[in-house]
Amino acid sequence: MIDTPVIEDAAPSTTPSRRLRRRGDGKLAVGAVIVGLFVLAALFAPLITSGHPAEQDLLNRLAPPSRAHVLGTDQLGRDEWTRLVYAIRIDLRVAVLGSLIPAVLGSLIGIAAGLGSKWLDAAIMRTSDIVVSLPLFIFFIALVGLLGPGTGFLFLGPGELPLIIGFTVISWVVYARLLRSEVRRVRSMDYIRAARLGGLPRRRVIAWHIVPNAIGQSIVYFFVDVGLAVVAISTLSFLGVGIPVGTPEWGSMIQSGRGVIQTNWWLIAAPGAAIALIGMGLALIGDGLDDRIKS
């Protein structure tokens, strides 16, 4: 299993020109363009929208799409396109933090489990078994529903911190397990043994040889995880336990549009399409990277 890539590489059928374009490049490019456009739109939101996302025009409620309002207006006369674009900032900020923190924490825990004593390993693995077997999203609904979304924290708006904490509790497990098994696999490979025998200190072998080789898969999962987090943020906001209603956030926008689904369906269609599109872009990046690592 370990040496299959080497065999593939040595296969004579691979011509030089094919080698330049590696597997997964197509997916990677499409994904990068989609995600890149979203990030650019979030950064330059004031330039591509007219006015503020909270600006109301009560005389112009539920207007159909027009040149002034590309996606029409909502029940309070707010411009849907402006809200859609400003929502990228909230959704992406929470999703990236809610994936980065568990990625770092989970990876450290996984490395500790893979390299530490038997007892530490067993304790970490049993804990992760229990975490996986609990209905954590149900607990999240119960907890945040009872506690309320809070008032925000540092640069985070209301409802953002509970989501980030929730995602951390839920997804550290994936990274911990990934890193643990990768560390164990890499540790027993010949060149690591050679490095140890050659007299390299343990800490240096871990930092420079084991971890870099083990981290590829968790970077792949990180991109998928950010996309899943966007879906989860909007779903929880739709259920009323995420970002509070009234904030420009995709799930909340769909929730407030459900009353006018018959007449102003685009108020629901557009935010949902945004969620699906950015999620798929991130998944394509992850899948493309995965193809690259494997080939």
Place this chain on the structure above:
Amino acid sequence: MVAMRTVLARLIQLVLVLLAVTLVVFVLTQIAPGDAARLRLGPRASPEAVSELRHQLGLDRSLPHQYLDYVTRVLHGDFGTSIDGQSVSDIIGRRIGDTLWLLLGTLVLAVTTSLVLAWTAAWFRDRPVDHVIRLGVLLALFLPAFWVGFLLIRLVAIPTGWFPVADLGSSPAELLRSLVLPSVTGAIILTPVLVRSLRSSLIDVLDSEYIAVARSLGVGGPTLIVRHVLRNALGPVLTLLALNVGYLFFGVVILEATFNIAGLGSALVEASAKRDVYTVQGITLLFATGVVLANILGETAVSLLDPRTART
């Protein structure tokens, strides 16, 4: 004998995990702001009335004592009363039916679809069909279920008038009709999670020696698939389902909110918005118990199906 021991070990584990779950649920509701007695009586009630109710509810006792009270009450099937004075057990009894129907509809549709897709992908391994299924399934993971539900309501239910857009029907035909769109939405949530692992376990089965032997003996076509491949893939399917029960329950909460169905999920969302502590406790505990039970049932079924796994 081995299976018996597994079941016994699992039962002990069940009790331990359930105790842990009651503790988690109890802590969840302890850190919720506001006084349960004050919330019930409203801001205008006299302090005497509030302290009287606090005493009745046992809120004036120490926390360990309250936890023991709570576990004792739950063991007697008493989940307390909701904020508007109904018994939580009654609420659960009234609402659980719709939730179970949704679970059943989603499971049937999702498992069938997953088996067909995973089977096709495994059979045409590494060929274009396989790539298309794998990419499609990966991308489907990012379709927000509630959004898909609304699209189905707007594009199918409203124009055709074939499907109701709220509540489940009461007569069998009505029930079946009202289950169609929620089940399709539920299958879109669950199928992408199942197909990936199913495909690889089907490939494992297809590559195994006994399939090669069966083939060399001239067994082929439907007999090979049903008697040898599917039977051996049943274990992985059950394990996978058991692992994802928590996710499935979350999915049902989404379905109930999207299609306006008065099941346990919408009861949970409504109760937590109203700070209705006892109802939230009861329903959360029920969902958690369901997850634990499903895990144990799944593992037991797998070890009964395949004696080799029982020993580990």
